[in-house]
Amino acid sequence: MFTELDPHAERLRGTTLRALFADDPERAERMSVQAGTLLLDFSKNLLDAPAVEALLQLARDRGLEQRREAMFTGEHINTTEDRAVLHTALRRPADAPLEVDGQDVTAAVQEVLGRMAAFTDSVRSGERTGATGQRFTTVVNIGIGGSDLGPRMVVRALRRSLDGTLAARFVANVDGADLETALDGLDAASTLFVVCSKTFTTAETLANAAAARRWLVDALGEDAVGRHFVAVSTNAEEVRTFGISEDEMFGFWDWVGGRYSLTSAVGLSIMLAIGTAQFRELLAGFADLDEHFRTAPVERNLPVLLALVGVWNRNVLGMSTLAVLPYSQDLELLPAYLQQLDMESNGKSVTLDGAPAGTDTGPIVWGQPGTNGQHAFYQLLHQGTTPVPCDMIAFLAPLSDLTDQHDVLMANCLAQTQALAFGRTPQEVAAAGIGPELVPHRTFPGNRPSNTLVVDALTPRALGQLVAAYEHKVFVQGVLWGVNSFDQWGVELGKTLATALVKRLHGEQGGAALDSSTDRLLTLYRDRRGSS
Numbered sequence: 001m002f003t004e005l006d007p008h009a010e011r012l013r014g015t016t017l018r019a020l021f022a023d024d025p026e027r028a029e030r031m032s033v034q035a036g037t038l039l040l041d042f043s044k045n046l047l048d049a050p051a052v053e054a055l056l057q058l059a060r061d062r063g064l065e066q067r068r069e070a071m072f073t074g075e076h077i078n079t080t081e082d083r084a085v086l087h088t089a090l091r092r093p094a095d096a097p098l099e100v101d102g103q104d105v106t107a108a109v110q111e112v113l114g115r116m117a118a119f120t121d122s123v124r125s126g127e128r129t130g131a132t133g134q135r136f137t138t139v140v141n142i143g144i145g146g147s148d149l150g151p152r153m154v155v156r157a158l159r160r161s162l163d164g165t166l167a168a169r170f171v172a173n174v175d176g177a178d179l180e181t182a183l184d185g186l187d188a189a190s191t192l193f194v195v196c197s198k199t200f201t202t203a204e205t206l207a208n209a210a211a212a213r214r215w216l217v218d219a220l221g222e223d224a225v226g227r228h229f230v231a232v233s234t235n236a237e238e239v240r241t242f243g244i245s246e247d248e249m250f251g252f253w254d255w256v257g258g259r260y261s262l263t264s265a266v267g268l269s270i271m272l273a274i275g276t277a278q279f280r281e282l283l284a285g286f287a288d289l290d291e292h293f294r295t296a297p298v299e300r301n302l303p304v305l306l307a308l309v310g311v312w313n314r315n316v317l318g319m320s321t322l323a324v325l326p327y328s329q330d331l332e333l334l335p336a337y338l339q340q341l342d343m344e345s346n347g348k349s350v351t352l353d354g355a356p357a358g359t360d361t362g363p364i365v366w367g368q369p370g371t372n373g374q375h376a377f378y379q380l381l382h383q384g385t386t387p388v389p390c391d392m393i394a395f396l397a398p399l400s401d402l403t404d405q406h407d408v409l410m411a412n413c414l415a416q417t418q419a420l421a422f423g424r425t426p427q428e429v430a431a432a433g434i435g436p437e438l439v440p441h442r443t444f445p446g447n448r449p450s451n452t453l454v455v456d457a458l459t460p461r462a463l464g465q466l467v468a469a470y471e472h473k474v475f476v477q478g479v480l481w482g483v484n485s486f487d488q489w490g491v492e493l494g495k496t497l498a499t500a501l502v503k504r505l506h507g508e509q510g511g512a513a514l515d516s517s518t519d520r521l522l523t524l525y526r527d528r529r530g531s532s
Helices: 003-012 017-023 049-061 064-072 087-091 105-125 146-157 176-183 203-220 222-228 236-242 265-274 276-295 302-316 334-346 378-383 403-422 426-431 460-481 489-505 516-531
Strands: 032-035 038-041 138-142 167-171 191-196 229-232 321-326 364-366 390-395 450-455
Touching (some): 003 049, 003 302, 017 403, 032 276, 032 302, 038 460, 049 460, 064 276, 064 460, 087 105, 105 265, 105 276, 138 146, 138 203, 138 265, 146 167, 146 265, 146 334, 167 176, 167 265, 176 203, 203 222, 203 229, 203 489, 229 236, 229 265, 276 302, 276 460, 302 460, 321 334, 378 403, 403 450, 450 460, 489 516
Parallel strands (some): 138 167, 138 191, 191 229, 321 364, 390 450
Antiparallel strands (some): 032 038
């Protein structure tokens, strides 16, 4: 599928990053690009200038620029669901109208944002209280997938932006232990719940919402539900049945996929936690990168280059995973967030026309913050038999007053990219006085690719820029692989089967016959439930 890259792969076969850097003193400068407050240095990848140009030409030939414009203008590029893809409209300037399918999308977005801001300001000021007249001190977001990971990641990342007005907790797993942990120590009279479910039928979310509702009713009575629950949904009937007023239902649109939704009403818990002004700064950061991605030439376009390097590593070098390694404890949830963004978007085996993909698509994304990971899995990164491309993310400004520790953190980040790229030869090990029997154990092969993303400071605006950069990277790779990055049919089958199994657990008969393994395990669980 990428045969045009074969000559470049053959030319670079056997070369080393040591040699590439030695041959080109300006390599780091030429293989870096800036967007907003983000700097991407992709020079520590096994690429040279002709290979990069071939990748750029591949993007042009696959119609990237046309597909990009189709997305921004609201064409129905999500063909399997016949929908536009307009998460970029959620952070579009208020004075930039966009009409799609007969609707002024910008006006609709601004109307919801205005309602979110009015509600947030009333809660944070103490004007909007709970059933007993107490002001709210905690907001509990109940969602799953994109309705949980995005808000949870952002609130954790921007904890320095919290002013103590509202604490935020999050519930996603249908395992009752998750809700019990979130409610532990809370006072029902000062707790506000945000239930995030577009259809208000998501099984896990509704199970948790019903349990939270019972907890509240036990403490404050049935009449308190409408004062302590709000909904992010479009299903007014189900929301009303739950006991929530439509005036406190915040909607979004079918052109917003869950994993792209944190800048929609799904971000209500973010806004409640950090305040309206900070939330608008977050949106501005997304808008910065949207504009850069839409207008910058591909050869100086940060998300495009980040995507092309990924395609090179995945499809030419055959590297199946990507480690996301933020050197920031506050970004500890970013790898999980990007895991969903990437793997749910591009984990596809058929192209837009339903044909087999014919090539590897989305990588397996994983990771955790440095330096913690250095004492967990970096052994494999440096000396294992499976090379793993890495995205190192670092911040120039420390978030902590312990600035000396930030020096150590940054030194570790840069040292790891250096070690991955250049390694240590047997000759260098021996020259350090290491005995010959230990030389093989102390040798590092190097030639392990990495990107370094350097950000000035972890602010709401910078975080928006960073997340948008990865959103657009995923889009570009989907274009090159020819897949639909905006559906997720792969999550449906398991949910359908689970619904049928729940019915069997509750004694309902019928349905398709079960395989012997599932039937035996179901019986084991049912018997255990019956005896407890």
